[in-house]
Amino acid sequence: MASATSLKTGSPLGTHSLARYRSEFPIFRDKVYLNTCSLGALGERTRRRLGEFLDLWQARGAAAWYDVWWAALAELRRRYGRLVGATPAEIALAPSISVALSSLAEALDYRRRPKVVVTSLDFPTVAYQWLAKRPRGVEVVVVESPDQVSVPVEAIARALDERTALVATSHVYFTSGAIQDIKAVADAARQCGALTVIDAYQAVGQVPVDVKAAGVDVLMAGGLKWLLGGPGIVFLYVREELAPRLAPAIAGWFGHRNQFAFDPRALELHDDARRFELGTPSLAAVYAQLGGLDYIDEIGVPAIRAVTGALAEDLIARARERGFRPKVAARAADRSAIVMLPAADPAAAVRHLAAAGVIADARPGHVRLSPFFYNVQEDHVTALERLATHAGH
Numbered sequence: 001m002a003s004a005t006s007l008k009t010g011s012p013l014g015t016h017s018l019a020r021y022r023s024e025f026p027i028f029r030d031k032v033y034l035n036t037c038s039l040g041a042l043g044e045r046t047r048r049r050l051g052e053f054l055d056l057w058q059a060r061g062a063a064a065w066y067d068v069w070w071a072a073l074a075e076l077r078r079r080y081g082r083l084v085g086a087t088p089a090e091i092a093l094a095p096s097i098s099v100a101l102s103s104l105a106e107a108l109d110y111r112r113r114p115k116v117v118v119t120s121l122d123f124p125t126v127a128y129q130w131l132a133k134r135p136r137g138v139e140v141v142v143v144e145s146p147d148q149v150s151v152p153v154e155a156i157a158r159a160l161d162e163r164t165a166l167v168a169t170s171h172v173y174f175t176s177g178a179i180q181d182i183k184a185v186a187d188a189a190r191q192c193g194a195l196t197v198i199d200a201y202q203a204v205g206q207v208p209v210d211v212k213a214a215g216v217d218v219l220m221a222g223g224l225k226w227l228l229g230g231p232g233i234v235f236l237y238v239r240e241e242l243a244p245r246l247a248p249a250i251a252g253w254f255g256h257r258n259q260f261a262f263d264p265r266a267l268e269l270h271d272d273a274r275r276f277e278l279g280t281p282s283l284a285a286v287y288a289q290l291g292g293l294d295y296i297d298e299i300g301v302p303a304i305r306a307v308t309g310a311l312a313e314d315l316i317a318r319a320r321e322r323g324f325r326p327k328v329a330a331r332a333a334d335r336s337a338i339v340m341l342p343a344a345d346p347a348a349a350v351r352h353l354a355a356a357g358v359i360a361d362a363r364p365g366h367v368r369l370s371p372f373f374y375n376v377q378e379d380h381v382t383a384l385e386r387l388a389t390h391a392g393h
Helices: 019-024 044-065 066-085 097-105 124-131 154-157 180-189 283-299 301-321 346-355 376-389
Strands: 091-094 115-119 139-142 165-171 197-198 217-222 234-238 339-342 361-363 366-368
Touching: 019 283, 019 301, 044 066, 044 283, 066 091, 066 097, 066 234, 066 283, 091 097, 097 124, 097 197, 097 234, 115 301, 124 139, 154 180, 165 180, 180 197, 180 283, 301 339, 301 376, 346 361, 346 366, 346 376, 366 376
Parallel strands: 115 139, 115 165, 165 197, 197 217
Antiparallel strands: 091 234, 217 234, 339 366, 361 366
């Protein structure tokens, strides 16, 4: 984990080794953008990739499917897999985490193991998936956070037993930015025969993720946030040995092993993670994600983590100097680049920031700031000055 000393405090902007990419993100020409955890900034490479898709659509129409676009889907599965230490066969594509979760959840048998464990800090989509199955006998257990920052793994482990189908939780909590020890969660789940399903939407791209080292069964993330690909494309990692044992009860033609047979009499699913794919992927979203990954792959997540971690520590330190009390994990090693600042009226504070050209977001009781590798220290100075004016600090 890099310290704030990796930032060049003597320069006008407090730059760092990755600040050279800033000019490729046009929003910084007239805005201070500190909201990557809601939506990654649009880069020029992403715009060019989208242009490629539109040019192909215009020039070739559906003929592009059979070579170029089919290859683009395979490329995306491969690059997603490489990002988290998985093989392409362990990666399925979906339009949203909700859809990916639905496909997985409809592949499980809850008769012997009806219990699903989540935490109070997870994004609600995770719990909603199984709360909707309560009429079918699924029991949802919510493990509470004692400090609203993180949830002790020991508390999750105590909620697991032989009736637990799975624990579904976050790698990085959207509510606090705290990084969870997903390996410890997976170890606890495995001891009682339960699966581990990880929502890594706020992790992949900003912190290193290795699904094999962590021992998780399922992990999801996508383009919207730290992978700079925009909305409409996510991936579902399913461990190679697990995928063939799960047959989703919702299906689409992309999950069919021989989809171009167009046979309505037989459903033969792929043997790998593609069995969880449903309808035709959005090619525009696929191309946008490939453009976003051009940045992530070129820089490398460890380098992004070093710089972004230092930026987060700088933001936290400056916020404390301004009289704010950031809600973050106690240890720097457990912090991601999501910084929560308590606010009496977060929505009003965010509007005040926006009027001054600072883009942030509001969550219950907090203003949420999230620097990424294209941010610099001066962004923090500007945002905190405006926020302090609104808060009366």
